[in-house]
Amino acid sequence: MSSLRRLRFQERLIDPRSPDRRPRRAAYALPTLFTAGNLFLGFYAMMEAFRAALLYSPGSVPAAAITNAHFHAAAIAIGLAVFLDGLDGRIARLTKTVSDFGREMDSLADVISFGIAPAVLAYLWGLEFVGAPPAPITLEQLHRAGYFFAFLFLLCGAMRLARFNVQTNPVPKNPGRPDRKYFVGMPIPAAAGMVASVVYAFDGGPLQGWVLSTAWLALLGLLSFLMVSTWRYPSFKDLSLVRPRSPLTFLPVIILLYLMWDSSQPILLGMSICYVLSGIVIRAGGIIRRRFRPARPEQHPEHQVG
Numbered sequence: 001m002s003s004l005r006r007l008r009f010q011e012r013l014i015d016p017r018s019p020d021r022r023p024r025r026a027a028y029a030l031p032t033l034f035t036a037g038n039l040f041l042g043f044y045a046m047m048e049a050f051r052a053a054l055l056y057s058p059g060s061v062p063a064a065a066i067t068n069a070h071f072h073a074a075a076i077a078i079g080l081a082v083f084l085d086g087l088d089g090r091i092a093r094l095t096k097t098v099s100d101f102g103r104e105m106d107s108l109a110d111v112i113s114f115g116i117a118p119a120v121l122a123y124l125w126g127l128e129f130v131g132a133p134p135a136p137i138t139l140e141q142l143h144r145a146g147y148f149f150a151f152l153f154l155l156c157g158a159m160r161l162a163r164f165n166v167q168t169n170p171v172p173k174n175p176g177r178p179d180r181k182y183f184v185g186m187p188i189p190a191a192a193g194m195v196a197s198v199v200y201a202f203d204g205g206p207l208q209g210w211v212l213s214t215a216w217l218a219l220l221g222l223l224s225f226l227m228v229s230t231w232r233y234p235s236f237k238d239l240s241l242v243r244p245r246s247p248l249t250f251l252p253v254i255i256l257l258y259l260m261w262d263s264s265q266p267i268l269l270g271m272s273i274c275y276v277l278s279g280i281v282i283r284a285g286g287i288i289r290r291r292f293r294p295a296r297p298e299q300h301p302e303h304q305v306g
Helices: 002-013 025-055 061-094 100-126 139-166 188-201 210-228 247-262 264-292
Strands: 182-184 232-234
Touching: 025 061, 025 100, 061 100, 061 188, 100 139, 100 188, 100 210, 139 188, 139 210, 188 210, 188 264, 210 264, 232 264, 247 264
Parallel strands: none
Antiparallel strands: 182 232
């Protein structure tokens, strides 16, 4: 029944005047609308982060609450952009409207929503309001380190997107099963989601201690490295939303949705941490298996998705 509905939906998008049964021109606008929404949310996140920095007033409780609310809104906007980014490609494939224009538009939107916006948020939230560290470290040195790691995050994210666009079949250092799809290097939306989930878990309250700010910079450095690495990360592109499934498979989804509604901050933070660590665990597991297992004949790598 679901496959029949899918065929009917796709048939409605076909232009009857097209000899090669191409989709209607209006159908190409559907995934672009989701990409435009992704782009707007990235722009909105930057505006909220700037407003939070401008409205901050030390010692003023109302001003601090307003600042936290703006940082909180910026984190939510980036999280929603991650959600929309996962939909535009699926919709394009479902409607058979995949195009070079859509891919380029998506990459440009990702640079802003998952590169510039998280970098701006990471610096303003994690370093702009930090108190003076103990000698010999100065506050100016800490801010310069913040500039460097925020830009490093943006640079590695842009390099990750460029590699995804030019490589059609990248091979990681630890190829896995041939029937699995995966990403080579952590995708930039996951890195941006990690930044947003931390800010969201803190209720938008900016960091003020130099120890936490230093750990924040270390996290940015780790995310930057994972994006440009060739380590294997799980991909969920092989999950079909229209394939018939058992009702029992919806039970974990319902439980997860309820937990996200009831305790969204720890759940979203935990999901982000688990995904970031998954590539590290897979890489470490591959090294351990190669150390203790005998050499096997070379196998063809599984299907890579970039």
